[in-house]
Amino acid sequence: QVQLVQSGAEVKKPGASVKVSCKASGYTFTGYYMHWVRQAPGQGLEWMGWINPNSGGTNYAQKFQGRVTMTRDTSISTAYMELSRLRSDDTAVYYCARDLRYGSGSYGMDVWGQGTTVTVSS
């Protein structure tokens, strides 16, 4: 079945970087854009950006420009999201989510990973 499996929880100090992985299975990895969405404790959903696994092209939310890097390894059907210069307000659950539509970024997200908790604390 189609699924996304994310890496485990992370605890980081302010100023450090974190890299979260998202392994896809059950579908053609290069056919669907991958989004990253985060959710701070008790808060709503915040879109961070997407990567086109086919081309490697990316589109980041302005808020995260310069701090986020999304990459992929097509040989293992895995997408990555790296966030640098972490602050305490980056503490959140980070989700990867597959775009609804084949070959384009429609921004509808039909398959979600289980989430990765990132805690930033000194």
Place this chain on the structure above:
Amino acid sequence: DIQMTQSPSSLSASVGDRVTITCQASQDISNYLNWYQQKPGKAPKLLIYDASNLETGVPSRFSGSGSGTDFTFTISSLQPEDIATYYCQQYAFFGPGTKVDIK
């Protein structure tokens, strides 16, 4: 940036009630509007895409309508398992969510 507003922010209804949530966009977004359900501790789940299309496997008591700037999400007969927070979304922007619980 597009702003998405939802109302109400929370509601309490009885099992079997009809529940309606509205979402308003700050500019015309045609029908590019999706609805998600999120239960505590779980990832969001896509229910409705392109304003009115029911995602595969989603019960037919869920529906959506609207276009332009004003959209509506409806649960025709609230069930206990529908307790969740519901979000509208247009491209990169999510609404603030509506928390639904049982009266």
